[in-house]
Amino acid sequence: MNEVACQRKTSPVGLRDRVRELLESRALTQAALAERAKLSPAMLSRILSAERAVRMEHLVALASALGVTVAELVSGTSAASVVEEWVPSELLDACQQALARGEHELTVLRAEVRARAAEADTLRNQLAEAEGRVLAARAEALRRGAELAEVPHLREELAEARAAAAGARAERNRLVAEGAALRDALEREQGRSSTDRALLESARERIARLQHDLASTRGASIAVGAMSASLSAILGAIGAVES
Numbered sequence: 001m002n003e004v005a006c007q008r009k010t011s012p013v014g015l016r017d018r019v020r021e022l023l024e025s026r027a028l029t030q031a032a033l034a035e036r037a038k039l040s041p042a043m044l045s046r047i048l049s050a051e052r053a054v055r056m057e058h059l060v061a062l063a064s065a066l067g068v069t070v071a072e073l074v075s076g077t078s079a080a081s082v083v084e085e086w087v088p089s090e091l092l093d094a095c096q097q098a099l100a101r102g103e104h105e106l107t108v109l110r111a112e113v114r115a116r117a118a119e120a121d122t123l124r125n126q127l128a129e130a131e132g133r134v135l136a137a138r139a140e141a142l143r144r145g146a147e148l149a150e151v152p153h154l155r156e157e158l159a160e161a162r163a164a165a166a167g168a169r170a171e172r173n174r175l176v177a178e179g180a181a182l183r184d185a186l187e188r189e190q191g192r193s194s195t196d197r198a199l200l201e202s203a204r205e206r207i208a209r210l211q212h213d214l215a216s217t218r219g220a221s222i223a224v225g226a227m228s229a230s231l232s233a234i235l236g237a238i239g240a241v242e243s
Helices: 002-009 013-025 030-036 041-048 056-066 070-074 080-086 089-149 151-242
Strands: none
Touching (some): 013 030, 013 041, 013 056, 013 070, 030 056, 070 080, 089 151
Protein backbone atom coordinates (compact mmCIF):
# COMPACT_ATOMS: atom_id res chain seq x y z
CA MET A 1 0.00 0.00 0.00
CA ASN A 2 2.85 2.34 0.88
CA GLU A 3 4.58 1.50 -2.42
CA VAL A 4 1.39 2.33 -4.37
CA ALA A 5 1.04 5.60 -2.46
CA CYS A 6 4.69 6.34 -3.18
CA GLN A 7 4.13 5.67 -6.84
CA ARG A 8 1.16 8.00 -6.86
CA LYS A 9 3.08 10.69 -4.99
CA THR A 10 6.01 10.38 -7.37
CA SER A 11 3.98 10.53 -10.52
CA PRO A 12 6.54 11.32 -13.23
CA VAL A 13 4.29 13.80 -15.03
CA GLY A 14 6.18 16.79 -13.62
CA LEU A 15 9.49 14.91 -13.87
CA ARG A 16 8.82 14.12 -17.53
CA ASP A 17 8.23 17.80 -18.27
CA ARG A 18 11.42 18.79 -16.45
CA VAL A 19 13.44 16.14 -18.31
CA ARG A 20 11.96 17.29 -21.63
CA GLU A 21 12.98 20.90 -20.88
CA LEU A 22 16.50 19.85 -19.99
CA LEU A 23 16.78 17.68 -23.11
CA GLU A 24 15.63 20.53 -25.35
CA SER A 25 18.05 23.02 -23.75
CA ARG A 26 20.90 20.58 -24.30
CA ALA A 27 19.81 19.40 -27.78
CA LEU A 28 19.70 15.80 -26.57
CA THR A 29 17.36 12.99 -27.44
CA GLN A 30 15.75 10.61 -25.02
CA ALA A 31 17.82 7.78 -26.46
CA ALA A 32 21.04 9.75 -25.82
CA LEU A 33 19.88 10.44 -22.26
CA ALA A 34 19.20 6.74 -21.69
CA GLU A 35 22.71 5.91 -22.93
CA ARG A 36 24.33 8.53 -20.68
CA ALA A 37 22.28 7.48 -17.67
CA LYS A 38 23.11 3.82 -18.38
CA LEU A 39 19.43 2.98 -18.53
CA SER A 40 17.74 1.04 -21.27
CA PRO A 41 15.49 3.12 -23.52
CA ALA A 42 12.53 0.98 -22.43
CA MET A 43 13.30 1.52 -18.74
CA LEU A 44 13.61 5.31 -19.25
CA SER A 45 10.37 5.36 -21.20
CA ARG A 46 8.51 3.46 -18.46
CA ILE A 47 9.91 5.80 -15.78
CA LEU A 48 8.88 8.92 -17.68
CA SER A 49 5.46 7.48 -18.58
CA ALA A 50 4.74 6.52 -14.92
CA GLU A 51 4.69 2.83 -15.75
CA ARG A 52 7.46 2.29 -13.20
CA ALA A 53 8.08 3.90 -9.85
CA VAL A 54 10.92 6.42 -9.72
CA ARG A 55 13.68 5.47 -7.33
CA MET A 56 16.54 7.50 -5.95
CA GLU A 57 19.16 5.77 -8.08
CA HIS A 58 17.13 6.63 -11.20
CA LEU A 59 17.10 10.30 -10.25
CA VAL A 60 20.83 10.27 -9.51
CA ALA A 61 21.58 8.68 -12.90
CA LEU A 62 19.31 11.12 -14.77
CA ALA A 63 20.70 14.18 -12.97
CA SER A 64 24.27 13.09 -13.67
CA ALA A 65 23.48 12.47 -17.34
CA LEU A 66 21.82 15.89 -17.66
CA GLY A 67 24.61 17.72 -15.82
CA VAL A 68 22.43 18.96 -12.94
CA THR A 69 22.00 18.09 -9.29
CA VAL A 70 19.24 15.85 -8.08
CA ALA A 71 17.71 18.81 -6.26
CA GLU A 72 17.70 20.84 -9.46
CA LEU A 73 16.15 17.94 -11.33
CA VAL A 74 13.25 17.32 -8.92
CA SER A 75 12.74 20.87 -7.61
CA GLY A 76 9.09 21.89 -8.15
CA THR A 77 8.11 18.45 -9.43
CA SER A 78 6.18 15.65 -7.86
CA ALA A 79 9.39 13.58 -7.82
CA ALA A 80 10.72 15.72 -4.98
CA SER A 81 8.95 13.45 -2.51
CA VAL A 82 11.27 10.61 -3.49
CA VAL A 83 14.24 12.71 -2.45
CA GLU A 84 12.46 13.79 0.76
CA GLU A 85 12.19 10.14 1.75
CA TRP A 86 15.96 10.02 1.69
CA VAL A 87 16.76 13.55 2.79
CA PRO A 88 14.56 15.81 4.99
CA SER A 89 13.24 18.87 3.19
CA GLU A 90 14.96 21.21 5.66
CA LEU A 91 18.28 19.52 5.03
CA LEU A 92 17.61 19.51 1.30
CA ASP A 93 16.91 23.25 1.36
CA ALA A 94 20.07 23.86 3.33
CA CYS A 95 22.01 21.74 0.86
CA GLN A 96 20.51 23.64 -2.04
CA GLN A 97 21.46 26.95 -0.44
CA ALA A 98 24.92 25.67 0.27
CA LEU A 99 25.08 24.43 -3.32
CA ALA A 100 24.00 27.84 -4.59
CA ARG A 101 26.66 29.52 -2.46
CA GLY A 102 29.20 27.00 -3.64
CA GLU A 103 28.25 27.62 -7.27
CA HIS A 104 28.54 31.37 -6.70
CA GLU A 105 31.92 30.94 -5.08
CA LEU A 106 32.93 28.63 -7.89
CA THR A 107 31.89 31.27 -10.42
CA VAL A 108 33.92 33.87 -8.54
CA LEU A 109 36.87 31.51 -8.34
CA ARG A 110 36.61 30.77 -12.05
CA ALA A 111 36.64 34.49 -12.78
CA GLU A 112 39.66 34.88 -10.52
CA VAL A 113 41.34 31.94 -12.21
CA ARG A 114 40.70 33.51 -15.62
CA ALA A 115 42.06 36.83 -14.36
CA ARG A 116 45.10 35.09 -12.86
CA ALA A 117 45.54 33.18 -16.12
CA ALA A 118 45.48 36.47 -18.03
CA GLU A 119 48.01 37.88 -15.57
CA ALA A 120 50.10 34.75 -16.00
CA ASP A 121 49.98 35.17 -19.79
CA THR A 122 51.05 38.79 -19.40
CA LEU A 123 53.88 37.74 -17.10
CA ARG A 124 54.90 35.03 -19.56
CA ASN A 125 55.02 37.60 -22.36
CA GLN A 126 57.02 39.96 -20.17
CA LEU A 127 59.32 37.11 -19.20
CA ALA A 128 59.78 36.19 -22.85
CA GLU A 129 60.60 39.81 -23.66
CA ALA A 130 63.02 39.95 -20.73
CA GLU A 131 64.66 36.73 -21.89
CA GLY A 132 64.97 38.22 -25.35
CA ARG A 133 66.63 41.30 -23.91
CA VAL A 134 68.94 39.12 -21.82
CA LEU A 135 69.93 37.11 -24.87
CA ALA A 136 70.54 40.32 -26.81
CA ALA A 137 72.62 41.67 -23.92
CA ARG A 138 74.61 38.45 -23.82
CA ALA A 139 75.24 38.62 -27.55
CA GLU A 140 76.33 42.25 -27.20
CA ALA A 141 78.59 41.31 -24.29
CA LEU A 142 80.16 38.54 -26.36
CA ARG A 143 80.69 40.97 -29.22
CA ARG A 144 82.25 43.52 -26.90
CA GLY A 145 84.40 40.79 -25.37
CA ALA A 146 85.61 39.80 -28.82
CA GLU A 147 86.37 43.44 -29.56
CA LEU A 148 88.26 43.79 -26.28
CA ALA A 149 90.22 40.64 -27.09
CA GLU A 150 91.33 42.35 -30.31
CA VAL A 151 92.39 45.53 -28.47
CA PRO A 152 96.10 44.57 -28.09
CA HIS A 153 96.28 43.72 -31.77
CA LEU A 154 94.47 46.93 -32.62
CA ARG A 155 96.86 48.87 -30.40
CA GLU A 156 99.80 47.39 -32.25
CA GLU A 157 98.20 48.26 -35.56
CA LEU A 158 97.50 51.78 -34.26
CA ALA A 159 101.13 52.19 -33.17
CA GLU A 160 102.29 50.97 -36.58
CA ALA A 161 99.86 53.33 -38.28
CA ARG A 162 101.09 56.23 -36.16
CA ALA A 163 104.71 55.38 -36.96
CA ALA A 164 103.85 55.14 -40.64
CA ALA A 165 102.04 58.50 -40.40
CA ALA A 166 105.10 60.05 -38.72
CA GLY A 167 107.34 58.66 -41.46
CA ALA A 168 104.94 59.96 -44.09
CA ARG A 169 104.99 63.40 -42.46
CA ALA A 170 108.81 63.39 -42.40
CA GLU A 171 108.91 62.32 -46.04
CA ARG A 172 106.39 65.01 -46.89
CA ASN A 173 108.50 67.63 -45.09
CA ARG A 174 111.61 66.41 -46.92
CA LEU A 175 109.81 66.58 -50.24
CA VAL A 176 108.49 70.05 -49.39
CA ALA A 177 112.05 71.18 -48.56
CA GLU A 178 113.39 69.66 -51.77
CA GLY A 179 110.60 71.33 -53.69
CA ALA A 180 111.44 74.68 -52.11
CA ALA A 181 115.12 74.19 -52.94
CA LEU A 182 114.26 73.28 -56.49
CA ARG A 183 112.06 76.33 -56.79
CA ASP A 184 114.90 78.53 -55.51
CA ALA A 185 117.37 76.89 -57.89
CA LEU A 186 114.94 77.29 -60.74
CA GLU A 187 114.41 80.93 -59.89
CA ARG A 188 118.20 81.41 -59.74
CA GLU A 189 118.61 79.61 -63.04
CA GLN A 190 115.89 81.72 -64.52
CA GLY A 191 117.73 84.85 -63.22
CA ARG A 192 120.96 83.58 -64.65
CA SER A 193 119.32 82.87 -67.96
CA SER A 194 118.00 86.42 -68.05
CA THR A 195 121.47 87.79 -67.32
CA ASP A 196 123.04 85.47 -69.87
CA ARG A 197 120.53 86.50 -72.46
CA ALA A 198 121.30 90.15 -71.78
CA LEU A 199 125.07 89.49 -72.03
CA LEU A 200 124.49 87.49 -75.21
CA GLU A 201 122.57 90.34 -76.78
CA SER A 202 125.25 92.79 -75.74
CA ALA A 203 127.90 90.50 -77.16
CA ARG A 204 125.96 90.16 -80.36
CA GLU A 205 125.72 93.93 -80.61
CA ARG A 206 129.48 94.26 -80.00
CA ILE A 207 130.21 91.57 -82.55
CA ALA A 208 128.03 93.38 -85.05
CA ARG A 209 129.86 96.60 -84.38
CA LEU A 210 133.21 94.83 -84.63
CA GLN A 211 132.10 93.22 -87.88
CA HIS A 212 131.12 96.63 -89.14
CA ASP A 213 134.37 98.15 -87.98
CA LEU A 214 136.23 95.22 -89.49
CA ALA A 215 134.50 95.75 -92.74
CA SER A 216 135.41 99.41 -92.58
CA THR A 217 138.97 98.51 -91.68
CA ARG A 218 139.16 96.09 -94.56
CA GLY A 219 138.05 98.85 -96.90
CA ALA A 220 140.62 101.20 -95.48
CA SER A 221 143.32 98.53 -95.74
CA ILE A 222 142.53 98.04 -99.39
CA ALA A 223 142.70 101.80 -99.97
CA VAL A 224 145.99 102.01 -98.08
CA GLY A 225 147.36 99.14 -100.17
CA ALA A 226 146.35 100.90 -103.30
CA MET A 227 147.91 104.09 -102.09
CA SER A 228 151.08 102.21 -101.11
CA ALA A 229 151.22 100.69 -104.55
CA SER A 230 150.78 104.09 -106.11
CA LEU A 231 153.40 105.59 -103.80
CA SER A 232 155.76 102.72 -104.65
CA ALA A 233 155.18 103.33 -108.33
CA ILE A 234 155.80 107.05 -107.88
CA LEU A 235 158.91 106.45 -105.80
CA GLY A 236 160.13 103.99 -108.46
CA ALA A 237 159.52 106.58 -111.15
CA ILE A 238 161.30 109.25 -109.10
CA GLY A 239 164.23 106.91 -108.52
CA ALA A 240 164.40 106.17 -112.18
CA VAL A 241 164.38 109.84 -112.99
CA GLU A 242 167.02 110.60 -110.42
CA SER A 243 169.25 107.87 -111.68
